[in-house]
Amino acid sequence: MKKLILFIVATLTLVACSKQPRLEDECLYSKSKTQFCFWSPVAEQMELRIYGDSETPEAQTFALKKDKYNFWHQTVKGDLAGKFYTIRSRQNGEWAEEAPGIFAKAVSVNGTRAAIIDMSRTNPDGWTDDKRPAMTDPTDIVVYETHLRDFTMSVNSGIQNKGKFIALTENGTKTPEGLSSGIDHLKELGITHLQILPMFDYGSIDETTLVLGNYNWGYDPINYNVPEGGYSVDPYDPAQRIYEAKQMIQALHQAGIRVVMDVVYNHTYNVAGCALGRVVPEYFYRLNADGSYANGSGCGNETASDHEMMRRFMVESVCYWAREYHVDGFRFDLMGIHDQETMRQIRLALDQIDPTILTYGEGWAAMSPAYPYEELAMKQFTYKMPRVGAFSDDIRNALIGSPFDHLRGFASGNPQGRQALCFGIAGGINYDEKEFGEGWSGEPMQHVSYITCHDNYCLRDRIEVSAPEETEATRIRMNKLAQTAVLVSQGMTFIYGGEELYRTKRGIDNSYQSPDSINIIPWENKQLYNDLYEYYRQMIQIRRQHKGFRLGTAELVNRHLDFLPTEQESLVAFRLKELEGIDSAKSLIVVLNGSAEPAETNIPMGEYVVLAQDGKANAEGLTTVSTMQLTVAPYSATILAEK
Secondary structure (H helix, E strand, C coil): CHHHHHHHHHHHHHHHHCCCCCHHHHEEECCCEEEEEEECCCCCEEEEEEECCCCCCCEEEEECEECCCCEEEEEEECCCCCCEEEEEEEECCEECCCECCCCCCCECHHHCCEECCCHHHHCCCCHHHCCCCCCCCHHHCEEEEECHHHHHCCCCCCCCCCCCHHHHHCCCCECCCCCECHHHHHHHHCCCEEEECCCEEECCCCCCCHHHCCCCCCCCEEEEEEECHHHCCCCCCHHHHHHHHHHHHHHHHHCCCEEEEEECCCCCCCCCCCHHHHHCCCCCECECCCCCECCCCCCCCCECCCCHHHHHHHHHHHHHHHHHCCCCEEEECCHHHCEHHHHHHHHHHHHHHCCCCEEEECCCCCCCCCCCHHHECCHHHHHHCCCCEEECHHHHHHHHCCCCCCCCCHHHCCHHHHHHHHHHHCCCCCCCHHHHCCCCCCCHHHEEECCCCCCCCCHHHHHHHHCCCCCHHHHHHHHHHHHHHHHCCCCEEEEECCHHHCCCCCCCCCCCCCCHHHHCCCCCHHHHCHHHHHHHHHHHHHHHHCHHHCCCCHHHHHHHEEEECCCCCCEEEEEECCCCCCCCCCCEEEEEECCCCCEEEEEEEEEEEEEEECCEECCCCCEEEEEEEEEECCCEEEEEEEC
């Protein structure tokens, strides 16, 4: 009933807003005319400036007329394709600096002016036939996160268009040793979704000096609805970056991989230099009591998703990317800054396009947002936002320790995280509240199981920092164990790109602006650490072949998952039982040993295929056993499928 009420409220809100012009309709081009539409409730006057190119100071100026919804309109006759525009408003008797509109869809180099283009001419051949790869259930998902430069810049990547959108259109790329790289590597690995760090137009990279190789993750938005020019072969051509971004998405779809866009609606690069701050000062941001900008983002400002037009902007923006670019999912940076109602409306709006489009995010903020805590999209309120997921720092901290200290986790010899690990394996639902704590996800798909992402140490570095005295061979065993726990959990699975190749960032835990030499994925490691890579690949196949590891609903998890008793704290053992009609196996058993010594435990008697054991894995089976007692090797997992 609660879910139905939320659905009805969100639907009525969207219907009410649909009577007004759309923010998305800022610039509607045709050969005979272009219609402009901008929102501002505080402007006394607004004017539109049309420029012949991206740099000339001369402009034609047109007055805008306001309607009853506070939208300002103008229609300019003639074919304006190839021209640029800005707007400025007069407030309190003074003219603000000009800026692109807040919903600019194409821009000049560095995004200072909006561009007028024919969007239909940005479509690659076959774009109208582009289809999202099939997806049955969100828990089937294996997300692989990467940055375009990380994935492609290495001299050993075999990729020609390094650091560009079209790097991920190249097929047949190989490492110097002849092993697959690039998009072929992703297919071989078996992931379902590629999450790309921000690819919208961001402010920290000067697009006129790309030859210098400046690096940034991109969490500093300038123009939310335009691809970043630094990833284009020609950032001076407003249409080219759009065409290339679509080419990349099309190529990934053809490879059977969906695309998740990392979106950063929680703050802007700055206030004074962004359209949101120039067009309607202060409206799009939360303010403190003293009039200063609230800073839940830790970046100097936080946006106000609870304000009607900011909420509409976010809803329309994600829908625009889903429709125009065929984006398949959205990862919300610092989602805990946004309010729950906005996230529900985003989910509802995307459902009208395609209910299989993914939504999840960070269920926290960098600092305290200026909004009532109980109404924010924080992790513990995930159950209030149906089909919106949140990253599980519970399972992360349990397995490898908190990023705020250098202590070990379960996978590296510290059993204190055992209960939190079991909570994560169950998908964060209300499984056994007395034993494992109150669940925060309504369904397992809302629990994003992961151990590392772009933030904090990568897995190799994290284990080296917390277990420096161990041998590399032992640390690799810890690596495998940690990732195994994620891949057999009931939540949605997330892997940081390059962990399968034993990447290192040389001990840097915040590499947001470190050079390529720190951030690149080392493709030479595919041969050097091929055993690790093959383990990851086989574990992904094991997960995808066995539905028992991704039951999909809280009801099924509660019915089929049993944790088995063990005598050692360093052991976690569980059984997925009575899987007839669900899985090819009658049952699945997993035992995780987070200690430096072999450990024994009892299991139900049966005939089993061994899928993983002692740091080896094979989806078709390593061997068969008939037993009711297992000996599990140090820092390893044993996985059995009952025949």
